[in-house]
Amino acid sequence: MIEISNVTKTYNGTTKAVDSLNLDIRNGEIFGFLGPNGAGKTTTIKMITGITELDQGEIKLNGISIVKDPLKAKKQFGFVPDSPDMFLRLKGIEYLNFMGDMYEVPKDLRKERIEVLSKRFDMSDALNDKIQTYSHGMRQKIVIMGAIMHDPSIWILDEPLTGLDPKSAHILKEMMREHADNGNTVFFSTHVLEVAEKLCDRVAIINKGKILFCGTLEEIKEHMKENSSLENMFLEMTENE
Numbered sequence: 424m425i426e427i428s429n430v431t432k433t434y435n436g437t438t439k440a441v442d443s444l445n446l447d448i449r450n451g452e453i454f455g456f457l458g459p460n461g462a463g464k465t466t467t468i469k470m471i472t473g474i475t476e477l478d479q480g481e482i483k484l485n486g487i488s489i490v491k492d493p494l495k496a497k498k499q500f501g502f503v504p505d506s507p508d509m510f511l512r513l514k515g516i517e518y519l520n521f522m523g524d525m526y527e528v529p530k531d532l533r534k535e536r537i538e539v540l541s542k543r544f545d546m547s548d549a550l551n552d553k554i555q556t557y558s559h560g561m562r563q564k565i566v567i568m569g570a571i572m573h574d575p576s577i578w579i580l581d582e583p584l585t586g587l588d589p590k591s592a593h594i595l596k597e598m599m600r601e602h603a604d605n606g607n608t609v610f611f612s613t614h615v616l617e618v619a620e621k622l623c624d625r626v627a628i629i630n631k632g633k634i635l636f637c638g639t640l641e642e643i644k645e646h647m648k649e650n651s652s653l654e655n656m657f658l659e660m661t662e663n664e
């Protein structure tokens with residue numbers, strides 16, 4: 424569960440990247456955060472994950488405030504950032520063990536999770552290579568594996584499907600579904616409408632820092648008939664594909 428209440432972020436005192444944003448993401452759902460480039464998706468995600476401070480408002484993860492109790496709040500989620508280019512000098516296995524240490528995953532459990540995840544993502548043979556030798560998609564996969572290794576209830580994924588081949592994308596989507604069906608929360612951003620259409624229980628459309636609409640895709644399509652700015656946004660995103 425993620426509760427975002429009246430959150431605002433301004434960069435350099437001028438750019439209002441996120442403007443009085445309210446969102447409740449429930450347990451058991453895959454929630455898509457949709458919007459064009461520069462809409463404020465990553466900024467919102469950086470505030471949810473405690474990377475960027477909020478100017479105003481409150482964000483709670485499973486009821487724990489990221490502002491007041493950041494360390495405890497951070498234990499609630501696994502986070503996949505929009506760029507997987509990090510820890511390049513580590514081998515895949517070293518990175519996974521590092522994440523296991525950070526989140527205090529017991530050794531035997533860790534071994535089992537690494538095995539299951541690398542099999543599922545077809546990464547077993549790459550674990551002993553340095554991440555800098557990985558392709559973009561392989562880097563994406565190792566970051567996802569590291570992020571969910573401690574089995575957090577909330578998954579927060581910023582454009583997780585970018586750069587994944589169809590098979591890997593399929594596996595990730597399957598895992599997102601399973602995770603939500605087990606009563607957990609999956610929150611991810613995308614600017615690809617088609618992905619959201621097939622995967623999400625609910626979506627929010629953000630543009631220029633403001634939520635234009637939040638609901639199921641059917642509801643959005645219904646609502647579009649009376650709201651031309653929503654319709655324009657929708658068309659723009661369709662064209663992007």
Ligand SMILES: Nc1ncnc2c1ncn2[C@@H]1O[C@H](COP(=O)(O)OP(=O)(O)OP(=O)(O)O)[C@@H](O)[C@H]1O
Nearest residue numbers: 434438440458459460461462463464465466467614
């Ligand atoms: N560190 C920063 N300093 C100043 N302005 C920023 C910074 N990060 C983002 N912005 C601005 O905030 C706005 C929202 O950017 P953000 O990265 O949140 O968009 P986004 O929806 O994630 O876009 P994309 O689809 O391209 O990833 C943009 O106008 C951007 O220029």
Ligand SMILES: [Mg+2]
Nearest residue numbers: 464465466505
């Ligand atoms: Mg972004």
